[in-house]
Amino acid sequence: QVNLLQSGAALVKPGASVKLSCKASGYTFTDYYIHWVKQSHGKSLEWIGYINPNSGYTNYNEKFKSKATLTVDKSTNTAYMELSRLTSEDSATYYCTRLRAYVMDAWGQGASVTVSS
Amino acid sequence: IQMTQSPSLLSASVGDRVTLSCKAGQNINNYLAWYQQKLGEAPKLLIYNANSLQTGIPSRFSGSGSGTDYTLTISSLQPEDVATYFCQQYNSWTTFGGGTKLELK
Numbered sequence: 001q002v003n004l005l006q007s008g009a010a011l012v013k014p015g016a017s018v019k020l021s022c023k024a025s026g027y028t029f030t031d032y033y034i035h036w037v038k039q040s041h042g043k044s045l046e047w048i049g050y051i052n053p054n055s056g057y058t059n060y061n062e063k064f065k066s067k068a069t070l071t072v073d074k075s076t077n078t079a080y081m082e083l084s085r086l087t088s089e090d091s092a093t094y095y096c097t098r099l100r101a102y103v104m105d106a107w108g109q110g111a112s113v114t115v116s117s
Numbered sequence: 118i119q120m121t122q123s124p125s126l127l128s129a130s131v132g133d134r135v136t137l138s139c140k141a142g143q144n145i146n147n148y149l150a151w152y153q154q155k156l157g158e159a160p161k162l163l164i165y166n167a168n169s170l171q172t173g174i175p176s177r178f179s180g181s182g183s184g185t186d187y188t189l190t191i192s193s194l195q196p197e198d199v200a201t202y203f204c205q206q207y208n209s210w211t212t213f214g215g216g217t218k219l220e221l222k
Binding site: 046047 | 148150152158159160161162165171203205207210211212213214215216
């Protein structure tokens, strides 16, 4: 079955960067785009951007263009999101999702990022 | 596109028919999905294209609507349906509603 396994929780200092991973299994990795979504504590969901695992093409929500960088490693079926220049506003749970027929039909378990000194 | 869900909190009893609403800031041409998020879990896709039931989702869940106004209906509320429900438009990029938290009365 389709599974997206994300890296664990991260505690990072303000100004630092963090790289989250999302390992896909149960389907052909290069056939579906991977999207990333942010959920701040107790709040709604924000779309960050997506990557085409086959070509590496990316597209970002304007709000996250200078914050997030999406990459993939096709050899390990893994997608990555690096978040830079972290502030307390970046403390949240981040999800990777698979896009199928324009909807997010599979989600990772989420990765919690806490920014604190 | 702004997505507005109502109510933000809904209390209902087991067996009740429950209706959740989602209003888009402009016509989204039925490009509307509903997700269920239980406490501590990732969201799960329930409905796509406004009224298509995702594989494996119980038939008590249904979606309807058109244009700017959409509804998720649970025909007979079960205890395991306690969750927060989000709508999402994908007509123009993608945005999510603020969510409706469904609890048992």
